[in-house]
Amino acid sequence: MTVIDATAAPVSGIAPRILAGWYATRRADLGSHVSVHGPIPDFASGKRHSPERLLDAVRSAGLTGRGGAGFPSARKWDVVRGCRNPIVVVNAMEGEPASEKDRALLCGAPHLVLDGAQLAAAAVGAREVLVCVGEDSPDGARSIELALTERVVAGIGGVTVEMVQPPGRYLSGEESALVNWIGGGYARPTFRRDKATALAVRRRAVLVHNCETLAHVALIARYGPEWFRSVGTPDAPGTTLVTASGAIDRPGVYEVELGSPVLSILEVAGLSNVVSGVLVGGFGGTWLHPDLLETPYAPGPLSVAGSAMGAGVLAALPASSCGVAETARIALYMAGESAGQCGPCVYGLPAIAQDLAELARGSGSRSNLTRLRRRLDAVVGRGACRHPDGVVRLVRSALGVFAADFAEHARRRPCEGSRRRPVLRVPRSAPDGAGNVALGRRTR
Amino acid sequence: MALTKVSVQLRVDPIACDAYGYCAELLPEMVAVDEWGYPVVTDGPVPPELIGLAERAVHDCPRKALFLERTKVHEGPKLLGRTRSRTR
Numbered sequence: 001m002t003v004i005d006a007t008a009a010p011v012s013g014i015a016p017r018i019l020a021g022w023y024a025t026r027r028a029d030l031g032s033h034v035s036v037h038g039p040i041p042d043f044a045s046g047k048r049h050s051p052e053r054l055l056d057a058v059r060s061a062g063l064t065g066r067g068g069a070g071f072p073s074a075r076k077w078d079v080v081r082g083c084r085n086p087i088v089v090v091n092a093m094e095g096e097p098a099s100e101k102d103r104a105l106l107c108g109a110p111h112l113v114l115d116g117a118q119l120a121a122a123a124v125g126a127r128e129v130l131v132c133v134g135e136d137s138p139d140g141a142r143s144i145e146l147a148l149t150e151r152v153v154a155g156i157g158g159v160t161v162e163m164v165q166p167p168g169r170y171l172s173g174e175e176s177a178l179v180n181w182i183g184g185g186y187a188r189p190t191f192r193r194d195k196a197t198a199l200a201v202r203r204r205a206v207l208v209h210n211c212e213t214l215a216h217v218a219l220i221a222r223y224g225p226e227w228f229r230s231v232g233t234p235d236a237p238g239t240t241l242v243t244a245s246g247a248i249d250r251p252g253v254y255e256v257e258l259g260s261p262v263l264s265i266l267e268v269a270g271l272s273n274v275v276s277g278v279l280v281g282g283f284g285g286t287w288l289h290p291d292l293l294e295t296p297y298a299p300g301p302l303s304v305a306g307s308a309m310g311a312g313v314l315a316a317l318p319a320s321s322c323g324v325a326e327t328a329r330i331a332l333y334m335a336g337e338s339a340g341q342c343g344p345c346v347y348g349l350p351a352i353a354q355d356l357a358e359l360a361r362g363s364g365s366r367s368n369l370t371r372l373r374r375r376l377d378a379v380v381g382r383g384a385c386r387h388p389d390g391v392v393r394l395v396r397s398a399l400g401v402f403a404a405d406f407a408e409h410a411r412r413r414p415c416e417g418s419r420r421r422p423v424l425r426v427p428r429s430a431p432d433g434a435g436n437v438a439l440g441r442r443t444r
Numbered sequence: 445m446a447l448t449k450v451s452v453q454l455r456v457d458p459i460a461c462d463a464y465g466y467c468a469e470l471l472p473e474m475v476a477v478d479e480w481g482y483p484v485v486t487d488g489p490v491p492p493e494l495i496g497l498a499e500r501a502v503h504d505c506p507r508k509a510l511f512l513e514r515t516k517v518h519e520g521p522k523l524l525g526r527t528r529s530r531t532r
Binding site: 190191193194341342343344345347348351375378382383384 | 455457458459460461462463478479480481482484511513
């Protein structure tokens, strides 16, 4: 298991925020949480603060979602605020195999997440909060369960907070899949003909936030938007959690100031090798070229480099390994994690993974490369969710960053690295989209 | 009221679609099939002369996966209220 590194100061020397009051050896219980951050501010009863003031604070803090899409949090609240009896959903599913940050947060600072959820509920007028922790994260679930008990004992109330455990697959944390499961359906993405339709459970509007986003809300409510903006960049204020892995000495979860160069984050995590590329965002993310490691870790500069923060993954690939083979393994896993609903994903992803596998082995030729490119163009944008698009994004970036390797592999001359043990940890997945049989319904 | 125009787009519900391929037979002008038989619909508005055929393709889809999306497109200045006739 990955070490949660809390003793290391956040990159660029600022004091930790989300990871403040964090103990390398134990979880922050309610007592130590309150002694570090103080009690949860009361925005619901409106004595000193009102829900509007909380909304304004989050808006002027410029907080954006930390689950992958990076949508402004206050704008989500604007949409749900007018709705009758909405539900707040905490998304701590962490389907992304290379990410550990949600689990780290649940295990280390559960009360920060629950405070944030309660505050978000107050802001949009919700009386119900559902914390979704994947079945594959028993330690995260235990920590939340314990925290909920601690809060009941301490008399922290106002909203009903319940924890549920959807199936722990790559796609079950996808927003529409999660909402569908909560409503009694399968944990599979859904298709909305009218793109403007809001997500709902039995006609009740749903506000879905990643658990890290809510931890930031809990801090903004206490210390204010100016404090939040005092680190980071004007366009990307604050800090964020990053899971660093791969060719580094100290893999783990780090809190970093937005705008820190990617290289400096990796150096704090103990980068010692020469890298051939860095996986940014996650399995549906992109490979970053070694020449671009000075890119500031923030949405704007990363998008210029063709990348995005995604789920906060940074995985460094050592120059001794094979980018073609690593990409092929990820693509095969992603094909197996298709929900099995849309043809272009069900047939396209295994076909793409097959092309990559043949190239990686050295049994493919230039025609595999041509066919692969054609298939990437054919599949993109044609699923109900963004799963196929993520695979296309990853493979296209690999074709760029590892271009020389791909050319050699297509000449049936696979590199030395492709015979070595793979570097990135890729879980086993059912082949050919059979993963969807596990995306079961919610039982009550 | 010639200031608003309705733009019609042909779209596929990829979950409902089972690659029967009728749409590509009925409307090859706008629908091609990929190597697995699933429809690839041309982006952009359906030309007026094809609307009838598009409606037929939508109607005949065995999975009811094909649909037309109508969106209002504003052209020119926005109407801020009803204009009153000045003839007296």
